[in-house]
Amino acid sequence: MEKIVIETKNLSFFYAEQGNKPSLKNISLQIIEKGVTALIGPSGCGKTTLLRCFNRMHDLYPGIRYEGEIIFDGKNMLSSNTDLIDLRSRVGMVFQKPTAFPMSIFDNVAYGLKLKGESNKSEIADIVEQSLKNAALWDEVEDKLNASAYALSGGQQQRLVIARAMAVNPEIILFDEPTSALDPISTGKIEELIAEIKKDITIIIVTHNMQQAARISDHTGFVMLGEMVEYGKTEKIFTNPREKITEDYITGRFG
Amino acid sequence: MTGKKYRKVESFVALSFCCMAALFGLFWLVFILGDVVVYGFSAINWELFTEDPAPPGMEGGGLRNAFVGQLLITFFATLIGVPIGILGGTFIAEYGRGGKLSTIVSMFSDIMVSVPSIVIGTFVYAILVIPFGHFNGWAGSVALAVIMIPVVLRTTEDMLKLIPWSLREAAFALGAPYYKVIIQVVYRGAATGILTGILLAIARVAGETAPLLFTSFNNSFYTTDMNEPMASLTVTIFQYAMGPFDDWHQMAWAASFVITFFILIVTVTCRALVKWKYGKN
Numbered sequence: 001m002e003k004i005v006i007e008t009k010n011l012s013f014f015y016a017e018q019g020n021k022p023s024l025k026n027i028s029l030q031i032i033e034k035g036v037t038a039l040i041g042p043s044g045c046g047k048t049t050l051l052r053c054f055n056r057m058h059d060l061y062p063g064i065r066y067e068g069e070i071i072f073d074g075k076n077m078l079s080s081n082t083d084l085i086d087l088r089s090r091v092g093m094v095f096q097k098p099t100a101f102p103m104s105i106f107d108n109v110a111y112g113l114k115l116k117g118e119s120n121k122s123e124i125a126d127i128v129e130q131s132l133k134n135a136a137l138w139d140e141v142e143d144k145l146n147a148s149a150y151a152l153s154g155g156q157q158q159r160l161v162i163a164r165a166m167a168v169n170p171e172i173i174l175f176d177e178p179t180s181a182l183d184p185i186s187t188g189k190i191e192e193l194i195a196e197i198k199k200d201i202t203i204i205i206v207t208h209n210m211q212q213a214a215r216i217s218d219h220t221g222f223v224m225l226g227e228m229v230e231y232g233k234t235e236k237i238f239t240n241p242r243e244k245i246t247e248d249y250i251t252g253r254f255g
Numbered sequence: 256m257t258g259k260k261y262r263k264v265e266s267f268v269a270l271s272f273c274c275m276a277a278l279f280g281l282f283w284l285v286f287i288l289g290d291v292v293v294y295g296f297s298a299i300n301w302e303l304f305t306e307d308p309a310p311p312g313m314e315g316g317g318l319r320n321a322f323v324g325q326l327l328i329t330f331f332a333t334l335i336g337v338p339i340g341i342l343g344g345t346f347i348a349e350y351g352r353g354g355k356l357s358t359i360v361s362m363f364s365d366i367m368v369s370v371p372s373i374v375i376g377t378f379v380y381a382i383l384v385i386p387f388g389h390f391n392g393w394a395g396s397v398a399l400a401v402i403m404i405p406v407v408l409r410t411t412e413d414m415l416k417l418i419p420w421s422l423r424e425a426a427f428a429l430g431a432p433y434y435k436v437i438i439q440v441v442y443r444g445a446a447t448g449i450l451t452g453i454l455l456a457i458a459r460v461a462g463e464t465a466p467l468l469f470t471s472f473n474n475s476f477y478t479t480d481m482n483e484p485m486a487s488l489t490v491t492i493f494q495y496a497m498g499p500f501d502d503w504h505q506m507a508w509a510a511s512f513v514i515t516f517f518i519l520i521v522t523v524t525c526r527a528l529v530k531w532k533y534g535k536n
Contacts, residue, residue: 088427088428093424101440111431
């Protein structure tokens with residue numbers, strides 16, 4: 001039996017500037033532990049908004065409002081007594097554009113560890129090395145760990161950011177269109193990487209690229225106008241969707 | 256005349272006017288700098304830096320009191336002004352981003368940048384000189400700090416706003432609290448820009464005379480006591496250049512040369528820093 005790692009119950013979300021018009025409406029879904037869940041849908045449909053609920057990134061901005069529940073580890077993470085710092089160290093995030101920090105390659109990967117209070121230097125060095133190896137970047141940066149992260153190419157920076165996210169040993173990593181700013185070769189590398197790390201970490205990925213969703217995901221959710229139109233196994237969604245509109249989107253008739 | 260020819264003539268006329276205006280400006284600049292170099296350089300000698308002024312009418316002496324005074328006043332002005340400027344800029348760009356208070360602070364600091372420095376001098380005179388009954392070095396530092404604050408604040412704000420918001424989100428996503436995001440990620444990215452702002456602010460106040468006339472005033476004797484009236488290069492230049500003695504004029508030239516050279520070095524450093532940091536892309 002597959003284990004559910006995150007379950008949303010009637011989740012609605014309101015941006016401050018949208019007033020009472022929800023950007024997400026009554027979304028209920030279950031994210032299965034390990035493996036890749038892809039969120040697809042037309043631009044502005046709310047898939048990134050949904051993704052950013054899972055580490056409560058929205059809380060950085062005043063005036064936003066959640067309704068419903070997101071159950072994570074037996075608790076509703078939307079409750080006001082959730083420790084956001086702890087939550088975000090368990091639910092990592094990788095963004096569309098590489099977000100390497102203005103520091104050395106080593107310090108980038110070690111950043112999350114230091115935030116967590118890890119001070120044992122050899123322990124940090126071990127984890128940094130392991131994370132870079134897991135992110136398939138070690139061979140390329142091994143001899144320039146103290147160089148600025150900005151000396152790396154965009155694709156390398158994205159893998160560096162993934163290494164940084166993995167270094168704190170999260171249970172989930174959220175990917176927000178991680179390859180949309182990358183060339184095909186770098187994209188291929190990131191996809192291989194995701195296929196590798198999904199064995200240990202639950203991955204939720206937002207993508208505009210349907211082929212990518214079909215290639216890498218085990219489950220797919222089709223989001224439109226803030227609603228979850230259809231959610232299920234990727235093969236099912238891509239070969240025999242329940243809803244006509246899902247089929248229309250996947251076959252490129254709109255969107 | 257065909258349209259094409261007409262455009263060429265127009266272009267030539269515009270270009271000529273631009274060149275003339277540039278040459279006119281450049282002429283005076285070179286004139287002034289040339290004079291400062293010619294008269295100033297010849298007046299520089301070792302005693303200028305090691306000896307205090309001789310009594311009026313006597314030969315010899317130097318301006319050690321003014322050099323030390325200028326350094327002390329500028330140093331403490333930087334110490335007071337820079338932290339306030341940086342923290343204020345941080346408030347506007349980070350904690351108060353987009354808020355009403357930020358807009359107000361930002362607007363007022365814009366106004367402050369263009370307040371005549373003599374107004375700041377009289378203001379500090381009223382709050383730090385009159386209550387103590389005498390001119391003092393601290394008042395000079397405070398007056399210069401007041402001039403520095405808006406410059407540093409606005410540069411800090413601009414530099415912080417250049418750091419992409421996604422970088423902050425990435426740090427938040429790793430579980431960093433806001434103050435760590437600012438100190439460890441944002442400041443690091445903006446460090447060169449902020450440093451440039453600080454240096455420019457120092458260069459700006461190093462040449463100020465009016466606010467010092469009302470605050471630290473002048474002192475013919477060497478002192479490192481900030482509670483005393485204190486000599487500074489700019490006020491000394493003012494006084495010596497107006498004075499009746501030839502060797503005073505010489506020393507005013509020398510002081511002008513030193514202070515111009517100092518500001519030149521600071522400005523060139525700023526440009527080099529900016530070029531080094533931002534020139535690549």
